[in-house]
Amino acid sequence: MSAPIYRLENLAKDYNGRRVLDIEALEIQDGEILTLVGPSGAGKSTLLRLLNFLEPPSQGSILYRHARFRPGMEMPLDLRRKVTTVFQSPILLNQSVRDNVAYGLRLRGQEDSQPAVRAALEQVGLAHLAHQPARTLSGGEAQRVALARAIVLAPEVLLMDEPTANLDPYNVGLIETIVQALNRDRGTTIVLVTHNVFQARRLAQRAAFMLDGRLVEVAAGADFFQNAQDPRTAAFVRGEMVY
Amino acid sequence: MRLDRAKTLGPELREIIFLSLQVSGTALLISTLIGIPIGAVLGLRHFIGRRMVVALLYTGMGFPPVVIGLLVYLLLSRSGPLGQLHLNWIPSLFTPGAMVVAQTIIAFPLVAGFTMAAVMGVDPRLRQQVTALGATQRQAAWAVLVEARVGVVVSIIAGFGSIISEVGAVMLVGGNIAGRTRVLTTAIVLETREGDFGLAIALGLVLLALTFIANLIMLRLQGKSFDR
Numbered sequence: 001m002s003a004p005i006y007r008l009e010n011l012a013k014d015y016n017g018r019r020v021l022d023i024e025a026l027e028i029q030d031g032e033i034l035t036l037v038g039p040s041g042a043g044k045s046t047l048l049r050l051l052n053f054l055e056p057p058s059q060g061s062i063l064y065r066h067a068r069f070r071p072g073m074e075m076p077l078d079l080r081r082k083v084t085t086v087f088q089s090p091i092l093l094n095q096s097v098r099d100n101v102a103y104g105l106r107l108r109g110q111e112d113s114q115p116a117v118r119a120a121l122e123q124v125g126l127a128h129l130a131h132q133p134a135r136t137l138s139g140g141e142a143q144r145v146a147l148a149r150a151i152v153l154a155p156e157v158l159l160m161d162e163p164t165a166n167l168d169p170y171n172v173g174l175i176e177t178i179v180q181a182l183n184r185d186r187g188t189t190i191v192l193v194t195h196n197v198f199q200a201r202r203l204a205q206r207a208a209f210m211l212d213g214r215l216v217e218v219a220a221g222a223d224f225f226q227n228a229q230d231p232r233t234a235a236f237v238r239g240e241m242v243y
Numbered sequence: 244m245r246l247d248r249a250k251t252l253g254p255e256l257r258e259i260i261f262l263s264l265q266v267s268g269t270a271l272l273i274s275t276l277i278g279i280p281i282g283a284v285l286g287l288r289h290f291i292g293r294r295m296v297v298a299l300l301y302t303g304m305g306f307p308p309v310v311i312g313l314l315v316y317l318l319l320s321r322s323g324p325l326g327q328l329h330l331n332w333i334p335s336l337f338t339p340g341a342m343v344v345a346q347t348i349i350a351f352p353l354v355a356g357f358t359m360a361a362v363m364g365v366d367p368r369l370r371q372q373v374t375a376l377g378a379t380q381r382q383a384a385w386a387v388l389v390e391a392r393v394g395v396v397v398s399i400i401a402g403f404g405s406i407i408s409e410v411g412a413v414m415l416v417g418g419n420i421a422g423r424t425r426v427l428t429t430a431i432v433l434e435t436r437e438g439d440f441g442l443a444i445a446l447g448l449v450l451l452a453l454t455f456i457a458n459l460i461m462l463r464l465q466g467k468s469f470d471r
Contacts, residue, residue, distance in 0.1 A: 087375075093389075150376070153377070
């Protein structure tokens with residue numbers, strides 16, 4: 001672990017006057033896998049959108065390396081492009097699999113992207129479907145294409161919002177293996193939101209529990225899952241209902 | 244008399260077809276250039292007064308062409324608010340330019356309205372997804388338009404259909420002057436009034452054929468996505 005890549009300070013997000021996210025402080029280390037767990041409505045997805053600079057905070061700031069993201073501002077494009085998200089539902093363009101994977105590179109003006117696209121598709125095991133229309137894929141294949149179009153960009157940070165929520169065990173295992181390899185081989189920082197405590201345990205180097213928009217506990221993986229300090233975290237990890 | 248008409252029909256018909264395509268093509272091009280951006284903005288952005296703008300647009304989509312012809316006639320006539328300005332870039336009545344103005348006003352609400360509907364039909368999460376992949380606002384809007392391309396092309400087809408077959412407005416502002424403002428629809432009306440039904444039907448078939456060819460071309464624009 002090295003210096004923090006993100007530093008969140010008094011970060012808050014409001015929608016229609018309702019506070020949905022309120023985090024006093026959180027540091028995300030460069031090159032770590034941080035899993036965020038918590039019940040629905042805990043603010044996990046909102047936090048990911050802020051970490052991807054898709055919307056500004058209502059209060060506080062996010063320090064990303066040396067750039068500060070504050071209310072009412074837009075993050076510079078070159079910094080925004082160092083971060084990307086794989087969402088729960090893979091929204092693919094009505095184009096071929098290959099064109100979907102090349103999309104982010106084309107946005108960056110990289111027209112000759114075939115080798116990188118092929119490598120990314122091979123990494124997710126879909127090179128044989130490169131010319132297939134993306135809309136004809138199964139759910140698992142579509143999510144792997146979504147992962148391929150994210151990793152082809154070689155992001156510094158990969159945010160994942162319930163990426164395996166609707167997938168079968170085979171695809172879940174495949175995606176988890178790719179995520180771990182990405183972190184190990186390229187040093188990509190990964191922030192993964194999941195409802196699945198078992199998945200969080202498998203992947204986390206550190207884990208955080210969120211409830212009602214607040215951060216309840218953050219700890220190293222082993223401590224978090226075996227010796228949680230907060231009773232609500234301990235209950236959630238045991239699989240009990242926590243609201 | 245009819246023999247004379249038939250003899251001169253060749254060059255005259257070519258002229259009529261050319262003017263029909265020129266007037267409607269120009270009006271469609273202008274309508275597309277104005278209508279698609281307006282439709283995209285209305286479909287993608289939420290702003291104060293948007294509901295009112297959409298209501299006006301919907302009204303424009305159902306506006307009778309002859310009423311638009313009347314409005315353009317009043318605007319461009321010598322005593323009208325635009326006609327009395329005597330500016331070079333404002334077309335005079337009974338010219339192809341006046342017909343283009345009328346047809347543009349007829350077609351652009353259709354292009355804008357159908358484009359708006361097509362854009363609104365695209366999964367709203369697509370913009371967030373492409374933005375997360377590094378798209379600028381403009382690139383994200385373009386991605387949505389490309390996803391909505393089947394509907395956007397339908398909007399152009401609807402706009403083209405509304406003006407190539409339109410007769411009331413071009414008759415009013417063009418005057419159906421032989422060799423100057425006569426187009427297929429006004430020629431059909433004239434030949435029918437003169438009792439030359441054969442010629443009127445022939446002109447009608449030419450109009451149908453032109454519309455069919457234009458739609459085939461636009462169908463190609465929809466690309467493979469039409470078959471998916």
